[in-house]
Amino acid sequence: MWSKFKFRIRMLKPAQLIVLYYFIAISLSFILLRLPGVHQNEEYIPVIDSLFTAVSAVSVTGLTVISISEVYTTFGIVMIMLILQLGGIGIMSLGTFVWLLVGKKIGLRERQLIMIDHNQYNLSGVVKLIIDIIKILLLIEAVGALLLAVYFTQFYETFSEALLHGVFASVSATTNGGFDITGQSMLPYADDYFVQSITILLIILGAIGFPVLIELKQFLSNKDGAFRFSLFTKLTTITFGILLAVGTLMIFLMEFNNRFEGVSWHKALFYSLFQSTSTRSGGLVTLDVSSFTEPTQLVLSLLMFIGASPSSVGGGIRTTTLAIAVLFLIHFSKGNNQIQVFGREIHLIDVFRSYVVIILAALMSMASIITIMMLDSHDLMAVVFEVTSAFGTSGMSMGITPELSTPSKFIIMMLMFIGRVGLISFLFMIGGNNKKAKYHYPKERVIIG
Amino acid sequence: MWSKFKFRIRMLKPAQLIVLYYFIAISLSFILLRLPGVHQNEEYIPVIDSLFTAVSAVSVTGLTVISISEVYTTFGIVMIMLILQLGGIGIMSLGTFVWLLVGKKIGLRERQLIMIDHNQYNLSGVVKLIIDIIKILLLIEAVGALLLAVYFTQFYETFSEALLHGVFASVSATTNGGFDITGQSMLPYADDYFVQSITILLIILGAIGFPVLIELKQFLSNKDGAFRFSLFTKLTTITFGILLAVGTLMIFLMEFNNRFEGVSWHKALFYSLFQSTSTRSGGLVTLDVSSFTEPTQLVLSLLMFIGASPSSVGGGIRTTTLAIAVLFLIHFSKGNNQIQVFGREIHLIDVFRSYVVIILAALMSMASIITIMMLDSHDLMAVVFEVTSAFGTSGMSMGITPELSTPSKFIIMMLMFIGRVGLISFLFMIGGNNKKAKYHYPKERVIIG
Ligand SMILES: [K+]
Ligand SMILES: [K+]
Numbered sequence: 001m002w003s004k005f006k007f008r009i010r011m012l013k014p015a016q017l018i019v020l021y022y023f024i025a026i027s028l029s030f031i032l033l034r035l036p037g038v039h040q041n042e043e044y045i046p047v048i049d050s051l052f053t054a055v056s057a058v059s060v061t062g063l064t065v066i067s068i069s070e071v072y073t074t075f076g077i078v079m080i081m082l083i084l085q086l087g088g089i090g091i092m093s094l095g096t097f098v099w100l101l102v103g104k105k106i107g108l109r110e111r112q113l114i115m116i117d118h119n120q121y122n123l124s125g126v127v128k129l130i131i132d133i134i135k136i137l138l139l140i141e142a143v144g145a146l147l148l149a150v151y152f153t154q155f156y157e158t159f160s161e162a163l164l165h166g167v168f169a170s171v172s173a174t175t176n177g178g179f180d181i182t183g184q185s186m187l188p189y190a191d192d193y194f195v196q197s198i199t200i201l202l203i204i205l206g207a208i209g210f211p212v213l214i215e216l217k218q219f220l221s222n223k224d225g226a227f228r229f230s231l232f233t234k235l236t237t238i239t240f241g242i243l244l245a246v247g248t249l250m251i252f253l254m255e256f257n258n259r260f261e262g263v264s265w266h267k268a269l270f271y272s273l274f275q276s277t278s279t280r281s282g283g284l285v286t287l288d289v290s291s292f293t294e295p296t297q298l299v300l301s302l303l304m305f306i307g308a309s310p311s312s313v314g315g316g317i318r319t320t321t322l323a324i325a326v327l328f329l330i331h332f333s334k335g336n337n338q339i340q341v342f343g344r345e346i347h348l349i350d351v352f353r354s355y356v357v358i359i360l361a362a363l364m365s366m367a368s369i370i371t372i373m374m375l376d377s378h379d380l381m382a383v384v385f386e387v388t389s390a391f392g393t394s395g396m397s398m399g400i401t402p403e404l405s406t407p408s409k410f411i412i413m414m415l416m417f418i419g420r421v422g423l424i425s426f427l428f429m430i431g432g433n434n435k436k437a438k439y440h441y442p443k444e445r446v447i448i449g
Numbered sequence: 450m451w452s453k454f455k456f457r458i459r460m461l462k463p464a465q466l467i468v469l470y471y472f473i474a475i476s477l478s479f480i481l482l483r484l485p486g487v488h489q490n491e492e493y494i495p496v497i498d499s500l501f502t503a504v505s506a507v508s509v510t511g512l513t514v515i516s517i518s519e520v521y522t523t524f525g526i527v528m529i530m531l532i533l534q535l536g537g538i539g540i541m542s543l544g545t546f547v548w549l550l551v552g553k554k555i556g557l558r559e560r561q562l563i564m565i566d567h568n569q570y571n572l573s574g575v576v577k578l579i580i581d582i583i584k585i586l587l588l589i590e591a592v593g594a595l596l597l598a599v600y601f602t603q604f605y606e607t608f609s610e611a612l613l614h615g616v617f618a619s620v621s622a623t624t625n626g627g628f629d630i631t632g633q634s635m636l637p638y639a640d641d642y643f644v645q646s647i648t649i650l651l652i653i654l655g656a657i658g659f660p661v662l663i664e665l666k667q668f669l670s671n672k673d674g675a676f677r678f679s680l681f682t683k684l685t686t687i688t689f690g691i692l693l694a695v696g697t698l699m700i701f702l703m704e705f706n707n708r709f710e711g712v713s714w715h716k717a718l719f720y721s722l723f724q725s726t727s728t729r730s731g732g733l734v735t736l737d738v739s740s741f742t743e744p745t746q747l748v749l750s751l752l753m754f755i756g757a758s759p760s761s762v763g764g765g766i767r768t769t770t771l772a773i774a775v776l777f778l779i780h781f782s783k784g785n786n787q788i789q790v791f792g793r794e795i796h797l798i799d800v801f802r803s804y805v806v807i808i809l810a811a812l813m814s815m816a817s818i819i820t821i822m823m824l825d826s827h828d829l830m831a832v833v834f835e836v837t838s839a840f841g842t843s844g845m846s847m848g849i850t851p852e853l854s855t856p857s858k859f860i861i862m863m864l865m866f867i868g869r870v871g872l873i874s875f876l877f878m879i880g881g882n883n884k885k886a887k888y889h890y891p892k893e894r895v896i897i898g
Contacts, residue, residue: 254823294829295822302815325808332805337798355804356781359774362811366751373744374703380743381829 018421022058025090026417029054029083038076045071048406055413057083058090059420060313062178062283062395063386063412065402069183074164077181081171087420088175088206088313089137093130136213137174137206144170144202151194169195173202176313178283178395186274190286191267196274203282204244209236209309231344232320236309239319240280247276247303254296259287275396279303281314283395290398294381297398301385304392305365307419315393315419317361324354365391368415372408376400390415467870471507474539475866478503478532487525494520497855504862506532507539508869509762511627511732511844512835512861514851518632523613526630530620536869537624537655537762538586542579585662586623586655593619593651600643618644622651625762627732627844635723639735640716645723652731653693658685658758680793681769685758688768689729696725696752703745708736724845728752730763732844739847743830746847750834753841754814756868764842764868766810773803814840817864821857825849839864 032038033050045066052065057080068080149159149166156162165181172179182188189195205213212233219227251272252260260268274286279300289297307316327339328351339346368387373380382398389396390412401412481487482499494515501514506529517529598608598615605611614630621628631637638644654662661682668676700721701709709717723735728749738746756765776788777800788795817836822829831847838845839861850861 293823295819298815298819298822298829325804328801329805329808332801337801351801351804352777352781355774355800356778359778359807366747370744370747373747374742380747380833384829 021090022417022421025058025083025086026051026054029058029086032079032083033076035075035079037073038079039071040073040076048409052409052413053080054083055416056395057177057179058087059315059393059416060084060087060175060177060281061315061390061393061416061419062172062176063390063397063401063416064179065404065409067183068179069181077164077168080179081168084171084175084177084179085137088177089134093133132214133210136210136217140202140205141167141170141174144174144198147198148195169199170202173199173282173284174206174313176203176206176281176283176308176393178278178281180284186284186286187288190271193266193270196270196286199282199284200274200277203277203280203284204240207280207282207308207312207314208240209233209312211311212237212309231342231346234342235323236319239323240309243303243306243319243322244273244276244280247279247299248272250299251275251292251296254299255292258293259291259296275300276303278396279392279394281308281312281316281392281394283389283393285396288399289385289396290382297381297385300396301388304388304394304396305361307392307394313393315416316391317357320350321354321357324350325358328354361391364415364418368411372404372411375408376403376405378403386412387415391419393419470539471866471870474507474532474535475500475503478507478535481528481532482525484524484528486522487528488520489522489525497858501858501862502529503532504865505844506626506628507536508764508842508865509533509536509624509626509730510764510839510842510865510868511621511625512839512846512850512865513628514853514858516632517628518630521630526613526617529628530617533620533624533626533628534586537626538583542582581663582659585659585666589651589654590616590619590623593623593647596647597644618648619651622648622731622733623655623762625652625655625730625732625757625842627727627730629733635733635735636737639720642715642719645719645735648731648733649723649726652726652729652733653689656729656731656757656761656763657689658682658761660760661686661758680791680795683791684772685768688772689758692752692755692768692771693722693725693729696728696748697721699748700724700741700745703748704741707742708740708745724749725752727845728841728843730757730761730765730841730843732838732842734845737848738834738845746830746834749845750837753843753845754810754837756841756843764865765840766806769799770803770806773799774807777803810840813864813867817860821853821860824857825852825854827852835861836864840868842868 030051033054034047039045049065052063053068055061056063068077072080145163145167147166148169149163152162152166152169153159156165168179168181171177180186186196186199189199211230215227215229215233219229248269249272252268255272256268260271263271271287274284275289278284280303289300292300305316306322307318308314310318310320324339324346327341327346331337331339338348339351365387368391369380369383372378372383372387376383378400382400385396385398386401388394393416401409404412479500482503483496488494498514501512502517504510505512517526521529594612594616596615597618598612601611601615602608605614617628617630620626629635635645635648638648660679664676664678664682668678697718698721701717704721705717709720712720720736723733724738727733729752738749741749754765755771756767757763759767759769773788773795776790776795780788787797788800814836817840818829818832821827821832821836825832827849831849834845834847835849835853837843842865850858853861
């Protein structure tokens, strides 16, 4: 039985596996969202809207065409939480799983990184890994839910209501789901720095990338000091941090005399920090992003397009893709085709991959923007924002998504789906090895896309 | 004297040489445009506007902050024509010249391509080449001017007036200058398919790339049939043709039920063809592009961003950069890192260059768009259009350029300058050789950026 399953899995191309998983997950989620008792007052919800919600939840994006709090019952809300887990845990496990399946090309370090033995086809190792992922995610969610639920008791009459809101807020933040049951995202907590801080922390833990969490765990449990963080972890974490800081600073400065006029500096700072975190893929907001000026909205779009770390719950072109593009630009302008960073050399194949990801993502986003503009007469800024939000699986919105025509809804669904699985799986499917190149430094691979 | 000059030139980095040339050309042009008798009625023109016109003319872009026909005298118009020549011939000569200076890395084919002997430091060869370029351009312009001037006699009272209009139209088209002295670009000839056809032809001859013209000349004068077009010529010409056709088709289809409603099919087709040609870098228009729908304006922006062939009078990322990006995408998705096309293999360094050019161009354009949006409160679509028009040195306009603030005008000037010289010179300055890679196919270089 094991060996047969193992054989079947090995016969599937990694990309097919991921697409298959998400296809099944979306179908299942769609069925869950059409169950009796899911909708309030037996309200009629069009099939396309349930499908949209299913795709949005499985891809942990958070763009919605209907208000969750107005449409769904508590049962329905629990279903959405389940789907968010399916999406969040799914991509983390699958991303790593696929990494193992194509393990022939992966070096010793990476296999150490994901803590399984040298036989990368060992299914029990994979199962152990996936259980590890689920454990870590559930632990983070549980701690977040507990903190928020206890804190929320001051706002809600019953503990069960506070618990529901606490659990949902924690799950939505950790999986970077971006959904809300307040009916207005995090706007009610715009002055509550405690709730915001917890949420920011949960979003970051989800978006920073699973390998980073694993290495952090290894580092903390390693007493003899011999542990070395991988190039991937260094690169993605530093890029993540820079993006977070630059985003915060830019929002703060660009809205200083606009949206933040008359707002205290600390509130403006929290507004900036929270929205900057959300572009990494969180998707929750503490204010209406339509109230920002257009240059700020463009910056947010750019940040969402970049997205989160690979092997995380986030989307976009991913931090490492950006990092390699920028590093390549710097090195190439100095007459050097080889990127050396942190005493390591970036593999040529990863430079190629970053190129392909960026070109593909840009073409896809532009084609989507132009097509949606042709189908629906919306403001260019709003369309750019919604498209980058979908591709980056951020889920922040300028509010036009519910008004989109059905073909445009399908384009947004496709973007959420590809933003979630497409470029990763695409990259694992493509990209031959580069046997001919010779290198001076020890080589080390990083994940891209 | 020769040897001293030769030594000095060799000491300059190619990029410095190009920047130096354009700095001198702009300074000179600025002085020409401040000469007494240049302006009508001694009208006061702000210094910044003269500088803008100088930069726009030297970079043969054609964006203007003042109406040429309303501000300049015949003497001033002749000055502008001179400056257009300075810009158009300058970049063609310099682009090729620099190619020779870095000739150590250039193979036999390329040197044959530019028809000089094997000693690439031979200055008399360079001078001969530049004279060749000037001859070819002047010949094309003269033929165009003659045809147009004779035809224009039916519209103007005196022959000298018809001649002025004919010569200016021919120079503006061939150098892809995009300037007009009609006061309304080519709108008066919206129904005149003869003038449009001549103009389209002149624009294409200027934008197709000088090496292509040289090879075509070689091909036509070669009787024994042994001539083979270079990879560069094949790649750039085919890309140019595809862009022209796709642009025409998209404008036609996207405006079919919009701007072209009630317009005859042949007029709609000419509108589409003419505007598509103009995005390659011509810059002249037969209609107000503001009357197009936003999706079409986005397509035009994208086409302008791509621009014309390298070593031509056009700007943008250039046809070959796009071609290599797309070819790399296709080959890489098939698991092949090496691009094989027309029985040749694209050199790895050119793939790297195309990557750097695209990333740099995209970053620069986005930063410009965001900054101009912050400085001036203009419509996003119009800013995107104006920025891509400047970078692609197309010069088509949605009309906001004259209203821009001084800092924004400087950004547009910088874009025109970089679009003209920046990425070419940048690429010749940077980019080490890639000695380590081994290839199976005979290698052949193409120009990028
Ligand atoms: K999200
Ligand atoms: K032009």
